[in-house]
Amino acid sequence: MSESQDLLRVQTYIGKMPALPVTVTKVIEICNQPGTSPVDLNKVISVDPVLMARVMKLINSAYYGLGDKVTSLSRAIIMLGINTVKNLALSTAVVGAIGKGEPASPLNMQGFWRHSLGVGVTAKLIARKRSVDPRLIEEYFIAGLLHDIGKIPMNNVFKERYLAVLSRADRERISLADAERRELGFDHTDVGRQIGTAWNIGGAVIDAVSAHHNVGGYEGEHRDLVATVHVANYFMNLAEVGFAGDRFPGTPSQEVYQRLGIGLSLLDELETAVDTEIAKAEVFLKVVDERGGA
Template sequence: MMQEDGAANRKAITRFIERMPSLSTTVGKVMEICSRTDASPNELNRVISLDPVLTGQVLKLINSAYYSLVNKVTSLTRAITMLGMNTVKNMALSTAIIRSVSGAKKSQSLPTKKFWAHSIATGVCAKLLAKANGVPVMECEEYFVAGLLHDLGKIPFGDEYIDVLNRVKKECLPLITVERDMLGVDHQEVGRMIAEKWKLNEAMTCSIAFHHDVEEAPEEHRVRAAYVGLANMYANILDLGYAGDPFPAEDGADKMLKITGLTWDMFGEVALGVEEEIEKAQVFLQS
């Protein structure tokens, strides 16, 4: 019976994902350009400039407290020069995905505002953990976006998810354990399906698909998945937002710390800057 239910759930979720809007052509081109080693800032500038809405969103983000720049940036070319192609790509990707899923029908069991509050918190924690461990500042943005998008796979679940969340609360179990038991599919697998539909890069896809099962991630992407897994745990423990997992499986923390090279002290100290960074990152939801 469980196998039949699992197959039916997968079928319904697959249909939902097929109906989800694709990312805009502009964002697709932005991702394609930034994946090439020979790409130039001018190419990126030309593509984004053709989309006035995206241009406005990128400039709004750049001039927000999140980046804390001294002087206002009014030119997209200047923005790309100052922050780099990869950071601008991440801005475009984040805002496009949030726009795409914000109107998607979701179960009322996960309130939208609390869901995104958890997602923002996880992105911020991933970024701060990476920064604390010496990851270059420009690269830390990749960790923020991976954390921001880690729970995309929860969006297609319907009203049956209420029963999952009720059991999690009643029995104090990790969410992913109950998803697998009751639905025959978990949000990591569903998230991977969405990431593949949107042609996200492999590193981002692996962070979404393995943040609870870090050791199963391909070796070259395991470290980032571990940062996201730790950040997700952090957000849940500190009760930042709500994504249905108040009792994460904390026994994996030691393994993830070992994979990232973080110590428990470094892990704990991140809490000092979390609230301020989360406040700054709210601009991603307003774009």
């Protein structure tokens, strides 16, 4: 089958995925407008019990580690911040719509999501270490959580050929993205970008999804975020936290480390924190599970 037909099969698959719920689309739209207030957000969320339950569950989870139980939505929105609520709505909707692999698919979904959570929390820990604006920190987590999302449709659509991709990467000791390109003509960052476009994700998260294996070639405005996800991905592959098919990810360049002002030694420093943070962040996947959507 030719490359373009293969790409078309993935596009068709993406086209058939359930659309983002209307409320989620509205939340994203409202949050992207300058000057949005927690009151505006409250109005949209309070009409959607599912989303409201997710926000309340998150604010009261170990992830935020607050002492007293928060019971009012408006207070939760103020505490989480507009950006976090947007990211929560977005990520749980994406995981809900696409998160499950098909039975007996080549990539183990448990390993995949553990890797994704690991990259999310590591990206966040690196950002914290670099004193990134706290309002942007959650974006680092979500970008890491979703960075490999393009692998899921490939894994589900091609099955045996994706198994061939995985073994080729191992056999030739090349990165998974290289093996995908050699075997299928495109890679999971291309597919990730398509998902992002289909759902109008936009901005920082979609840049991290599309450029995490090509930091050098990325010239957009979210360079620190893209570089951080790239490094976090390398760290989690090296530390073997979860597994998303990549045994030979490219080593980050000196420029990337310099840009972020960190080095490989940071991995040792973060090791224990990563485990604890993953356990707390699992709530992002669980809030979806409870609804039966993922």
